Amino acid sequence: MSAVVIRTVQCAASIRTLLAAVTLAAGALPSFVNAQDVPKSQPVATAPAPRTTLPLKLAPRPTKSAITADDLMTRLYIFADDSLMGRDAGTEGSFKATELLAREAKRLGLQPAGDSGTFFQTLPLKSKKVDPMSSFIAGGASLELGKEWGFMSGSTMTFNDTPVVFGGVMGEQSLLPAEQVAGKLVVLTVPASRSALQQALEGNVDVPAGASGIVLVLPQQAAGYVGYVLSTGLFVDDPAFGGPRLIVGATVMSKLFTSPSSELKAGTVGTSVNVKAILDVVPSPFPARNVVAILPGSDPKLKHQYVAVGAHSDHVGMSRRAVDHDSVLIFNRIVRPGGAENDDKMGNAEQFTQINAELAEMRKSSPTRRDSIFNGADDDGSGSVAVQEIAELLSTMKVKPKRSTLFVWHVGEEKGLWGSKFFTAHSTVARDSIVAQLNIDMVGRGSATDVTGISKEGQDLRGGPDYLQLVGSRRLSTELGDLVESVNKAKTHNLLFDYGMDANDHPMNIYCRSDHYEYAKWGVPVTFFTTGGHSAYHQLTDEPQYIDYPHMERVAKLIADVAQELGNRPGRPVVNQAKLDPRGVCKQ
Incomplete structure (x- = not known):
């Protein structure tokens, strides 16, 4: 998910915070044994530390047609591996990530829907040097x-x-x-x-x-x-x-x-x-590419309409300097439970005492690990591989949905919704043929120990075993919002929907911060599915070992069922709410 720009009407402390929000990457953490002068204005966190028995690395295994936690794990360990170097748009890591996505789309038998018969829609990304x-x-x-x-x-x-x-x-x-x-x-x-x-x-x-x-x-x-x-x-x-x-x-x-x-x-x-x-402009050394694929519909008439399912493939890259992974993990959980959302919090003496104690305990069983890669496992590796699993499920069905399914892995969401902005401005299918867009961004967490966001009034929101946030599902079409609710109930997914982040005038403005907005501004009904924020948001600690794969499986299955319902129903979701100005300023 794209980072915030300004937290209230005041600016953050640095340009780096503006969009990448990689605050702890720029240098080592403060010494955990010299924190006596830090103000005592923040309470000490009491939530238990998240633990994982998952490995740092995992050997890949063949995937099945069904959506499973094991398949999601296999895919995410590949997609959020260190070798992709944080998948920053316009870099070698992002280029490799899009190669992986296109290769898998081809293996699944999807039709290429990018430029010139390929799976790639290449953005005119350029590099500038100011004189x-x-x-x-x-x-x-x-x-x-x-x-x-x-x-x-x-x-x-x-x-x-x-x-x-x-x-x-x-x-x-x-x-x-x-x-x-x-x-x-x-x-x-x-x-x-x-x-x-x-x-x-x-x-x-x-x-x-x-x-x-x-x-x-x-x-x-x-x-x-x-x-x-x-x-x-x-x-x-x-x-x-x-x-x-x-x-x-x-x-x-x-x-x-x-x-x-x-x-x-x-x-x-x-x-x-x-x-x-005055500036010199040259093409970017590595292209920024949307990966676009279509599963044709089974109905001769409805196949010319599309249910769009998307996620973003990029993340925020690498730090110039390696830091201690475990220190970041503990520091953020205690001081910054929202990760980059809380980059203005510096910690106090009591918190550093707790950090010291937990770090010392962790050192008894695990050595120091230096880390400089923002793996983006949850943001948005989780969404990217969930789209892959949904594509594999639908492509292996004997009878495909009546409408075609349009899969788009957008690039550059972290840069300001680059890929979705470009795709909707230059759609490779008729834009008004897209009946709805289902956006999947950060669906790998959402536990009771995660601060998943805040209410409009500023109270912390927390996850749970059945947790899922929905944003925007009724902002253009109340029918779409009702459909998501009915599928959840009828198909016994039994997820508990949290609409707290979808409130009008919410200070975090989430509705405007992920790829669904670029579809919504053109009148396409959308639903943004997410398990919300957490302490690893835009941090070095967003790694595959911390993902809740069984929970992620449930979310992906729900979205797959919603996509099928949209693909098979007689009519498209009716737009009965005010449309947006596609050239206006987004305001939740």
């Missing part, structure tokens, strides 16, 4: 690159004496007539929310017709992220990801307009600016 001689002069003042301004573009941008015009708030802006923006840079202020900030930095923000480009003004709380767009070397060069944009800090507004920001109205013309944003 430090880039310049931005506004109101006679030269802005500091990386601190006061940054830019996103597929090529060098030059603006000479180009006037700016205020367009309003991003996502709520007035549609100024073409003649009013012609030849100008349109300035939009970015709302102080995590979804708006993610949209501004890596989402689709359209350039108004006739305008030369856009200038996005980040809120004061997010000033530290102006340089983020310069620090990310990889980007998707596609119109679906927005046009050329300049990113500036809030203080720059006074250089663009003579009137205070609070008095500006849409259409107000400001100063003229001179910009030279």
